[in-house]
Amino acid sequence: DAGVTQSPTHLIKTRGQHVTLRCSPISGHKSVSWYQQVLGQGPQFIFQYYEKEERGRGNFPDRFSARQFPNYSSELNVNALLLGDSALYLCASSSPTLTGGMGDGELFFGEGSRLTVL
Amino acid sequence: DQQVKQNSPSLSVQEGRISILNCDYTNSMFDYFLWYKKYPAEGPTFLISISSIKDKNEDGRFTVFLNKSAKHLSLHIVPSQPGDSAVYFCAARIRSGNTPLVFGKGTRLSVIA
Numbered sequence: 432d433a434g435v436t437q438s439p440t441h442l443i444k445t446r447g448q449h450v451t452l453r454c455s456p457i458s459g460h461k462s463v464s465w466y467q468q469v470l471g472q473g474p475q476f477i478f479q480y481y482e483k484e485e486r487g488r489g490n491f492p493d494r495f496s497a498r499q500f501p502n503y504s505s506e507l508n509v510n511a512l513l514l515g516d517s518a519l520y521l522c523a524s525s526s527p528t529l530t531g532g533m534g535d536g537e538l539f540f541g542e543g544s545r546l547t548v549l
Numbered sequence: 550d551q552q553v554k555q556n557s558p559s560l561s562v563q564e565g566r567i568s569i570l571n572c573d574y575t576n577s578m579f580d581y582f583l584w585y586k587k588y589p590a591e592g593p594t595f596l597i598s599i600s601s602i603k604d605k606n607e608d609g610r611f612t613v614f615l616n617k618s619a620k621h622l623s624l625h626i627v628p629s630q631p632g633d634s635a636v637y638f639c640a641a642r643i644r645s646g647n648t649p650l651v652f653g654k655g656t657r658l659s660v661i662a
Contacts, residue, residue: 435592464649466652471654472654472655473553473555473638473640473652473653473654473655474593474638474650474652475652476649476650476651479649487648487649489649521592521593523592537583537595537598538595538650539595540585540592540593540594541592542590542591542592543592
C-alpha cells in the first residue's frame with residue numbers, strides 16, 4: 432500500500448517567491464496535517480485539514496495557507512518566501528475520529544519536501 | 550515556550566546495551582504521548598505510544614515509561630541494535646478535542662557495533 436506521498440522532494444526558491452507543496456494521504460485517510468521542521472528542531476504544527484475544512488492552525492503567519500481537495504490530497508502554499516522558511520515540510524495523514532477529532536489517530540508522515548530559500 | 554523537551558541532543562550506546570531516551574513536558578493537560586523515529590531523508594515513523602492512564606507500555610524491544618507526577622517519560626530500547634541509530638522525537642497531545650501533536654527537538658541515538 433502506498434504511504435503518504437509528497438512532491439516535490441527538494442526545491443530551491445529565492446526570497447519573495449511563492450511555493451506550492453503537495454501531499455497525497457494514505458488511501459482511506461481523510462485528515463491531512465502539515466508540519467515544518469527547521470534544522471535541529473522538532474516538527475512544528477502548521478495546519479490540519481479534515482473533510483476539506485481547516486480544523487487547526489499553528490502559530491504561522493498568513494503567508495502560509497493550505498487547502499484539501501475532494502480526493503483528500505492537500506496543498507500547502509507559502510507566499511513572499513523568507514530565508515527563515517527554509518525547512519523540511521512534512522505532511523501527515525491520519526484516520527481521525529468520526530467527528531474529525533485527532534483522538535488517538537496516529538500520524539503517518541511522508542518523506543517531506545525540503546525547501547531552501549536563497 | 551517548549552512544552553515538550555528533550556534535553557539530550559545526542560546519545561551513544563554500544564550494541565546490545567540499553568538505550569534510554571528521556572522527555573519532559575510542561576503541559577499537565579497532555580494525556581497521550583508518542584515516540585517517533587526518523588532516519589535521514591525519511592519522514593518520522595511511529596514507534597510506540599502511551600496513554601496517561603498507564604505508566605508503562607511495551608512493544609518488543611521498546612518500552613515507554615510515564616511518570617505523570619514528574620511530567621516525564623522515557624523510551625527504553627533493549628537490546629540496542631545498529632539499525633536503531635536514528636533521531637527519536639517525543640510528542641504529546643491532549644486527546645480530547647482537536648489538538649495537534651507537539652514535538653520535542655529530538656535526540657540522535659547512535660548505536661555502536
